[in-house]
Amino acid sequence: MNSLNRVVSFALLLTVLCSPASAFKLSPEGTDEERKLSGIDRSWWRSAEVRGANLFLNHFNEPVHEEITNRIYGCEGGSDLCGGMRVTRAPAPVLAGVRWNDDPPFRVNPNVAKSTCKSSQTIRFQTQPLCWLFLFRDAHTRALAGDQMDAKSGVALLYRTHFGDLQFLHAMGAYEGEPAERTRQNVLDWAKFTWSVAIGEVKIGTLLNTVEIPAIQESFGYTAWSVQDLWTLGSPGLRRHIRDVAFGSLLHLVQDSFADGHVERASSDPGQRCKIGEEGMEAPGRIREFHAYNLQDGDSHASADSLRAFMLHLQEEADVVRVGELLLHAYESQEQWANVEPFFQCAFALSSDARPASAGEAFRSSRGH
Known part of the structure; x- marks a missing residue:
């Protein structure tokens, strides 16, 4: 992505509707080990994109799920320790699974992705935050209009987990x-x-x-998905x-x-x-x-x-x-x-x-x- 495109992308990001999401909150980036296992690059620009996107999303801004999970695994300190991103008790793969319900990896076809998403790559909030936000906004708008987002609708997994038939997750x-x-x-x-x-x-x-x-x-x-496709696509x-x-x-x-x-x-x-x-x-x-x-x-x-x-x-x-x-x-x-x-x-x-x-x-x- 060249410098001009990055500036345009960030400008678009700042205009995205602040659409909130469900579930106890998560941190925007996760631990270093979790990102490594998930195959998530963390360049300075990607980190800035994630943090910028999160300014407009009441979702990935407090490590509440991480803190609960670390306490389950025996952490007895304060939130600065048990909710911290560097020192954890819970194994990184468990934390990745905890994150999955809110941020499952998925792909979309080019007609859906348009110019916002890289359709050849797996989409997650951490990997394509701008794309994720635009799709989330579209899902929110369609949900308010009464659209059904289920197994037969052909929509991306993100639509279904937050606004459709998979809300039981x-x-x-x-x-x-x-x-x-x-x-x-x-x-x-x-x-x-x-x-x-x-x-x-x-x-x-x-x-x-x-x-x-x-x-x-x-x-x-x-x-034709397998268990592997469901939980570890691109990871x-x-x-x-x-x-x-x-x-x-x-x-x-x-x-x-x-x-x-x-x-x-x-x-x-x-x-x-x-x-x-x-x-x-x-x-x-x-x-x-x-x-x-x-x-x-x-x-x-x-x-x-x-x-x-x-x-x-x-x-x-x-x-x-x-x-x-x-x-x-x-x-x-x-x-x-x-x-x-x-x-x-x-x-x-x-x-x-x-x-x-x-x-x-x-x-x-x-x-x-």
Whole structure:
């Protein structure tokens, strides 16, 4: 890219609509080891692009997911340590998996990419931030217009994970009015799939259209993608760590389910416990509603995903770090799905008055309908 094009690109970047995104927040760049494994170049210009793009996106600006994950792996320091980008407890491939839900690698055809994206290369926020922002803006606009972005629509993975049928990756409903039971089943299906990869039952070369899990068939059954294509497209360094990547993706889902912008939960119940084998914890609050992001106000959502919101959450008895610790112990022991499924059933239990998905009264956008 010559100097003139770079100036033009940065000028365009500064005019991009500030479209917020979902999930507990992530850092914009990740650790050095994570970038190395993911095959992400970090030139001074690319770093400037990422940071410039992030000024206009309430998404990759606080390492909340990183801090939660590092605490799950035993970090006991302050946010400057546990959320830091240099010293971590969690393995880099796990952090890459945690990042995947928000920033999955994908490609688009030249007709979609136009002049903004390099369609011959894998697209991620960290590799093509300007392209990513323009596509995200388009997805947001289409979502507000009521477009369906699902497996049959042919849109890029980014559209589906944030505004379409794959919002269950963030413990959210795919659309306003989706029954809570359906969202919950998608969440449990994803948990089963990621766990099966994490313990080696589903291999990296397995085609997704052969995985007999309903949500995987519905979401990816039409593709010829493999597990490798899904999680490590353009990142060959991560492939030998596919189990950790899958476990990280699962942790992201669980973490998001404790963010108020994603899920409305009742208070935890001291009389109920969620267990994996003999190890257990106070049951998290039952789910009253999975929210749907499409019609939410981004600033309100971002506030609920902030570091401050996470620190307040840690004061609760059934907190997300403890949930993650139990899952980590089970992962390290390579427990079979049959042994951990009851824990997920408990952690994602619905209240008797669970409602269909909505933006949530505290998060509804004035631009919604």
